[in-house]
Amino acid sequence: MYVMLKIRNGRLEDCVDLLTVYMGTHWEKGLTTVEEVKDLHRGSNFFRWGWLVAEIDNRVVGEIIFRTERNPRTGKLGLIRDIGVDVRYQKQSVGKALTRAAEEILREKEVSRIIADSPPEAYNFWMKINYFSRGELVRIQCNPKDVPSRRSRIVKTCEVNDLQSMPRSMRFSNISHPGLLVDTASSIIDGKKKGSILRFTTDDECIGFGAIISNNGSGSEFIADVTPSGEDYADLIIAKTAKFASKWKSKNVASRIPKDQLSRFMEVTDWSLETDRQIPVTRLM
Ligand SMILES: CC(C)(COP(=O)(O)OP(=O)(O)OC[C@H]1O[C@@H](n2cnc3c(N)ncnc32)[C@H](O)[C@@H]1OP(=O)(O)O)[C@@H](O)C(=O)NCCC(=O)NCCS
Incomplete structure (x- = not known):
């Protein structure tokens, strides 16, 4: 784990650094401008409390986006809608630290479980941090x-x-x-x-x-x-x-x-x- 790793709430200014993160981790979205990244961090399903970033040496190298939802079958759910870590900082526990910090906030909101949709490439990450596969x-x-x-x-x-x-x-x-x-x-x-x-x-x-x-x-x-x-x-x-x-x-x-x-x-x-x-x-x- 990085000694200098800091997890904090995201701010729109962070989208400058996040553009680099997105270009490496979400190239399929084809984002090329900071404004496009900002657009992903506002709107009717976005909550400021559900946005954390990971900062190393004053540079944002990753983020996690989450929210809650009612579900009559299971009770209140926590949903992780996205997580991404700069390719140069991957496999150094940044993703795990972001997820644990999001879980803390979701626990305070009294969710019964947390759900994420993983691409096959990230599946082993979720398994390593104690998530299990649920349905198809x-x-x-x-x-x-x-x-x-x-x-x-x-x-x-x-x-x-x-x-x-x-x-x-x-x-x-x-x-x-x-x-x-x-x-x-x-x-x-x-x-x-x-x-x-x-x-x-x-x-x-x-x-x-x-x-x-x-x-x-x-x-x-x-x-x-x-x-x-x-x-x-x-x-x-x-x-x-x-x-x-x-x-x-x-x-x-x-x-x-x-x-x-x-x-x-x-x-x-x-x-x-x-x-x-x-x-x-x-x-x-
Ligand atoms: C998935 C992602 C966020 C993981 O971030 P990360 O900072 O590399 O993850 P961590 O270093 O905290 O990983 C925790 C554990 O999972 C392992 N791990 C991480 N990614 C892995 C992968 N793709 N395959 C196998 N193991 C992986 C790590 O080695 C570590 O294991 P350890 O505890 O034995 O050392 C990052 O790979 C990423 O941004 N991927 C592209 C975007 C994406 O697919 N997001 C998922 C959307 S749901």
Whole structure:
């Protein structure tokens, strides 16, 4: 461990150093300017308390981004949404120190467990620091024409595209993979992606949400989730959200879902399936 290693809250000025970190660790994002890095550190799903950086000799060499979410099955979850350490400082315990510091903050927020989605290359890092693999993520896809048009007298659908911030009621996961509903909805709320947010109610009670984005020509991506009282309507809510892709004439509509929820999605239509690259990992608190 570096003697001079300091873990502290992140600040927008740190994005100058973080650009170098991103260029080495997240080259697939194609970031080239400090402003682009700053953009990743603001918006409707970003909390200042959930951003720590690692500093060595007055230089930021790594960061971790995390937040919390309600989950009726497991209680409050901590979500690590990103971690990166400058390639020149990797394998020297910086990533571990960042994760432990984030865990401390999440423990104070009384989360029951912490979840991260690991690329295969980082999987052994998570194993070394006592996370374990939890379930699998499946990518499902179909032609929007194959999603049935569903109607219901009981469930009302309302498009809520004028949101200025993320409603608290949306900060949850139940049948969807943790983090994905908020991430998808925030890209719409923050104007980064073209898309729609759908709110489903019965008797004025909110029973679910859908968020769907159009990736200009290359298809649509959606996430649908239901509250425990909406579980009986999950197939309707999934179908109504996915069908939205027809409005944009998308050739395909896709989602990433937990494998153990596959049967609910298969009730809607015959999706083509592929194992997702990301591996969910977790640590109980
Ligand atoms: C994953 C990452 C953050 C790890 O940071 P790091 O500072 O190198 O990690 P640490 O040095 O704290 O590693 C802790 C342990 O895991 C091991 N480890 C780290 N990365 C590893 C890897 N890719 N493969 C195998 N073991 C690894 C370390 O050797 C160390 O083991 P030890 O305790 O026996 O010495 C860093 O590799 C990175 O930025 N990767 C690119 C971005 C990324 O994939 N992020 C994950 C998003 S979820």
